[in-house]
Structure formats: structure tokens, C-alpha cells
Amino acid sequence: MNHFKKISAVALTGCLSAVQVGAAETGDPALEEVIVTSQLRAVNQLEMPGSVSVLNNTAIAARSAANLEQLLGMAPNVNLASGASRGRFVQIRGIGERSQFIDPVNPSVGLLIDGIDFSGLGLAASTLDMEQVEILRGPQGTLYGANALAGLISMTSAAPSSDPVARVSAELAEYNSRMLSAVSSNALTDKLSYRLAARKQQSDGYMDNAYLDRSDTNGIDETVMRGKLRYQVSDDLQLDFTTFYLDADNGYDAFSLYNTRETLSDQPGWDRQETLAFSLKGRWSGSDYFTLESTLSAASSDTEYGYDEDWTYVGFHPDEYSSTDNYLRDRDNLSADVRLLSTDASALLNGRIHWVAGIYFRDESESLERNQTFSSAFDTQNTAIYGQLRTALSEKFDLVTGLRFEQRDADYSDSLAVDSSKNEDLWGGNLSLEYHHSDNTLIYATVSRGYKAGGINASLIAAAADNPNIDSAQFEFDTEHMLNYELGIKGAWLENRLQAQLAAFFQDRSDVQAKQSVFNPSDFSFDEFLTNAAAGETTGVEIEVNYLASDTLRLFAAAGWLNAEFADFITSSHVDARDDYSGIALDPVDMDGRDLAHAPNYQFFTGAEIALLPQLILRLEIEGKDDFYFSNSHDAKSTAYELFNTRLTYLGENWELALWGRNLTDEDYTTRGFYFSNQFGNNPANGYAPEAYYQYGEPRVMGITGTYTF
Numbered sequence: 001m002n003h004f005k006k007i008s009a010v011a012l013t014g015c016l017s018a019v020q021v022g023a024a025e026t027g028d029p030a031l032e033e034v035i036v037t038s039q040l041r042a043v044n045q046l047e048m049p050g051s052v053s054v055l056n057n058t059a060i061a062a063r064s065a066a067n068l069e070q071l072l073g074m075a076p077n078v079n080l081a082s083g084a085s086r087g088r089f090v091q092i093r094g095i096g097e098r099s100q101f102i103d104p105v106n107p108s109v110g111l112l113i114d115g116i117d118f119s120g121l122g123l124a125a126s127t128l129d130m131e132q133v134e135i136l137r138g139p140q141g142t143l144y145g146a147n148a149l150a151g152l153i154s155m156t157s158a159a160p161s162s163d164p165v166a167r168v169s170a171e172l173a174e175y176n177s178r179m180l181s182a183v184s185s186n187a188l189t190d191k192l193s194y195r196l197a198a199r200k201q202q203s204d205g206y207m208d209n210a211y212l213d214r215s216d217t218n219g220i221d222e223t224v225m226r227g228k229l230r231y232q233v234s235d236d237l238q239l240d241f242t243t244f245y246l247d248a249d250n251g252y253d254a255f256s257l258y259n260t261r262e263t264l265s266d267q268p269g270w271d272r273q274e275t276l277a278f279s280l281k282g283r284w285s286g287s288d289y290f291t292l293e294s295t296l297s298a299a300s301s302d303t304e305y306g307y308d309e310d311w312t313y314v315g316f317h318p319d320e321y322s323s324t325d326n327y328l329r330d331r332d333n334l335s336a337d338v339r340l341l342s343t344d345a346s347a348l349l350n351g352r353i354h355w356v357a358g359i360y361f362r363d364e365s366e367s368l369e370r371n372q373t374f375s376s377a378f379d380t381q382n383t384a385i386y387g388q389l390r391t392a393l394s395e396k397f398d399l400v401t402g403l404r405f406e407q408r409d410a411d412y413s414d415s416l417a418v419d420s421s422k423n424e425d426l427w428g429g430n431l432s433l434e435y436h437h438s439d440n441t442l443i444y445a446t447v448s449r450g451y452k453a454g455g456i457n458a459s460l461i462a463a464a465a466d467n468p469n470i471d472s473a474q475f476e477f478d479t480e481h482m483l484n485y486e487l488g489i490k491g492a493w494l495e496n497r498l499q500a501q502l503a504a505f506f507q508d509r510s511d512v513q514a515k516q517s518v519f520n521p522s523d524f525s526f527d528e529f530l531t532n533a534a535a536g537e538t539t540g541v542e543i544e545v546n547y548l549a550s551d552t553l554r555l556f557a558a559a560g561w562l563n564a565e566f567a568d569f570i571t572s573s574h575v576d577a578r579d580d581y582s583g584i585a586l587d588p589v590d591m592d593g594r595d596l597a598h599a600p601n602y603q604f605f606t607g608a609e610i611a612l613l614p615q616l617i618l619r620l621e622i623e624g625k626d627d628f629y630f631s632n633s634h635d636a637k638s639t640a641y642e643l644f645n646t647r648l649t650y651l652g653e654n655w656e657l658a659l660w661g662r663n664l665t666d667e668d669y670t671t672r673g674f675y676f677s678n679q680f681g682n683n684p685a686n687g688y689a690p691e692a693y694y695q696y697g698e699p700r701v702m703g704i705t706g707t708y709t710f
Contacts, residue, residue, distance in 0.1 A: 208261060
């Protein structure tokens, strides 16, 4: 390898997270080993019997991503729904929530940040000083339980270092976007080290308010801080303490009557969140027979979500209405997870069976105040025991079995005298057969069972007094269950220059929780609620490839194909975008075979990283997505799209400068959509005619980022 190639390989390593030089004795470059830390035991990504995407810190930097929402396009069969300043809710393999208003939500996709539960709170998913993001697809019934029917996203920030680290970064971009961040880490003593990180991000956003003559009503204003301490008490005991603070004061003015990026709201909304959270992780290995791992976390989040319901101003039209909606929601949660991991000394059956056993507790309280006229309280407690066995059947075959039993108690009450308690016993698990074809190739077959707790349609109960169409049988919905069958192969080849994983799966869902609506003749509106569809079936394929083609070129790709459908499901009422609604509810519609909402049939992400010069790195990306339905209660759809992104990075001795762009062709694509029927529409200028309305994704954005390391 000549001098140019050596420098280029090192540049790729430092800037773009792909290459590990000198991995082989020959000095040839190789792709790095990726460790998944969100499992019961840390495991190499290519040795884990399941579909998982792992994005590390330099992959995040290559995207100039400030929040998780800007990373999800890199993972196959993962989607998100906006309806706010950022994407709050994630869908994996077509399963996941899309909004939350009055009723409590039981998440389908879990979100953990440094062990702290932020499921359903997407604003907290900042990438500040983030070391790794893991996206686990498929039910995590053993690992996480009730809030991970579709999958789990685990984000882990960088750990304190024993050597001094100090770094500042600044970013400027279009739409008056600017960001400043700083990181400092060092050892305080030979046993105690710290890490501090902070970021301030501001942007006017991508909408203009023509009525108020403002360009910042859909803007971003976020302050994020994180502090970590690592105390190496002894050789056997390590304690990690994390604190996290978020203050988001974002605008929400995303919808236009004419489906443009120009709004007319006289009372634009907001999307605010203030969070203070901490976690304490401990690891003790002082016993010959087990290792003890524990996580204690607590978080308090105060959120405010509001919007201009009419999207216009007073005086817009003689038949206008003027209204706003506002939700003050406070959430506090406390969780504890303690597990024992076997050692070689305690392995069963002559060392052939290694085990994990744990207990879990979570207490969460959520209070809501809407428009100062409605209030509610929702409290849940989850208690679980779980375990996993890994049995060596032979030299090449391993059997992994996991089981989780969970008890969930949920209590709901509100100012409309609705009072409900629901207690459930739930269970999930997994069974995986691994065939280690060689040292670098794994073939696996997995069956896993997940569950999502049932609940109450509180708003529907309150509306029943004025709506004769509401059946009391719709007041509650049952627990949903899913069996996931998956076959996969993954490995590293060509002297670890090529890493790939391929998974094919079939998911059989029973009592699918689907949002529907029922017509209210008293005010010509629709009352929304959750009901249980008979069943749902999902078939899909996911593939990820990472190839170091040469010392100066890396190629990567990820793709997903998905067919997620209802089975034997007939709606309670329906609003069809093709029909002219004239004041009466349409007949129920047979949804058998229709795609689920937010479940595009295909997604892809591909690109290349090229060392143009020893210190000049070019990254090119293309990501695309098929069209998809926005809701299970209407037929409005997105359009298929492709986005082109690029980044050009120059590496100095202790600094770097990057020019970057996202959505270079300025593609108009949508992330959220609603359909309004006649007599329940939103535009008086056209007589409230049937019409779909859309929230647009990010337009073309160009920026520059500079980083200096002291």
C-alpha cells in the first residue's frame, strides 16, 4: 500500500465510520466490528439472530443529523409520522402509532436513550454526542415487553474517557439554521471520569406564514445538555451515571389549505417539551458464578402541543370558523431493570448452557389538560420477570430461548367522569436456532412473540351521550399479539471487506389495534377510536450491505420490501377520498387485503464514500420510498419519492470542514396527511369540499459544518 492509500484509508476511518485499518496482520484495511449493546448480552451484529441496523457516530455526522428522524431513512422497513415539529412516532414493518391527542397511547415501538424510556417522545431523540443508534426490527417480547411489539430503538451516547477530549462544532445552513455544540471529557481521578455535552439549535423552519409575514412559525429552537460520570469503584464494579436535559420551544404551523409551504394561520401552534432525566447503570463481576447488571432510570417531561385548527385568520371567509386546540401533557416515569448473567463456572449441562435471568419494574404517570376544559390522568405499572438460555447443541448449532412474563396495571380517570382500571397478564418470548456455517457466516431461524396492551377509548365514552351511533362494545379494545417468523443469513467475507445481512420474515397479528371513526350526526363530525381488527399479515425482506471496494472507496446499501395487510377486517365507518360525502356516513368498508398505514411496499438507501484526496472525502447518498396510506380510516396516500444527499469533508490536523446538502433536487414529499369530508372539511372558500391535506418533509437544505478538536 503506497503512502496515498494509507492516508486515504485513515481519512475514511476518522471521518466516515466505515474502515478499520490494520485489522489484519497484512495491514490491509477491513470493516470494523459492530457490537449491539441493547441485547441481554452484548453481541456482534453479525452474530445476532435478528434483523438490526446499527448507525454509529460518524454515520450520524455524515448525515448532519440533529435528531433521530433524520436517520430513519437509512434503515429498511422503518417509517415515521410527523404531525408536529419533528417526527414523534416511528413505524417498523408497518406497525406503530401516528399521533396522540386525548386518549393514552400504548407504544408499538420502544425508544430508549441511555437506558431511559422515551417511547412516544421523539423530541428527546437528539443525536448530541451520540455514539450509536440501534434499530431492532420485530417484536422484542423477551427484551422489552409491552412497548416493543414492532421493535425497539436504542440510542447510546459516548462514554466518559480517561484521556482529555475537547471539541466544538458550529453549523450554518439555509432557512436561517444554526447550531453550536461542545463536548468535553477527561479523568478527574484514576477511578472517576466525566463527559459533558451541550447543543443549541435554531432554525426558521421550512414554512412561510403569509398572513403574519413570518418565516419562523414552524421553526426549531432546542437546547440539549447531557452529563455523564463513570466511577470505576474497583476492578469488579463500574457505575455509570447519566443526566439529560432538553428544552424544546418549537413552532408548529405545517398545514396549508392549498397544500403549499405557505400558511395563513393567525394563531400558529407550537410543539414544546422540557425534560429532565437520569439513569444509573451498574456492572458487578465480583462473583465467579454470575455478573450483575442493573439500570435505574427516571424521567420527567412536560409537553405542550397546540395548533390553529382552522389554518386561517379571522376575516378569511364569511363562512369561516376560528378555533385552536392545545394539549398540556406531563409524563413521569421510573424504571428499574436488574439481571444476572451466567459465567463459565455457572453454565449448565457441563458448560453448554449459558443463561440470563432478570426482573423489571416500570411506573409511569401521565396527566393531560386540553384547552382548560378537559383533564385526565393515566397511570400504569409494569412488572416483569424474564430469562434467556443459550444452548450449544453441537459445534455448529446453538439454540436460544427466551421468555418474559409481565403484569400490567392501568388506571384512567378524567374530568368527564370516565373511570377505568385494566389489569393484564402478558407474555412474550423467542426461539432461535443458529447455524454457524463458518467462523464468519451465521444462518438463523427465529420465532418470536410480541404483545401490545389493550386500553380504553376515553374520548369515545365521553362522546357516547351525544352520538347514538356509538356502541358500548367500542369503549375498550383488547391486547394485540403477534407471532414473528424470520429466516436470515449474515456474515463477513472477502477478508472482512464485505459485510451483509439478509432477513425474510412473516408476521401473523391477532386482534390488530386499528384507529377508526364513527359518524356523529349531532354535529356532522367523526369520533375516533381504537378497535381490534380480526387479523393482520405482514411479509417482508430486509437486506443491508457494506463493502470496502478499495482502500479509497466504500459502497453501502440497505433495502426493504414489505407487504403489510389487514385480514378479515370491516371498518365501523369510512371516509373515502374518491366519494362525495353529502352529510351521511358511508357504509362500512371491507379492508381485507388493504395495506396498513405508513407501510410503503419498498424502501431503499444506497451510496458511496470516496477519498478524492488524502484529506478530502466525498459521500453520496440516495434514499427512496414507495407511496403509502396515511391512515387506516381514509384512503389519502403519499407519493413515492427519491432523495439525493451529499457531503464533502476536508480533514485538517485537528479540525474538519464539511459542505453538505440534503434533498438536492428539492423533491416535494409528504410525511403526514389527513382527509376531510364535506360538512367536516377545513376550507370555507370551496364550501368545505372533500380534500386531502399534507405536511411536507424537508426541502433542499445546504449547509456548512466546522469542527475543532483541542
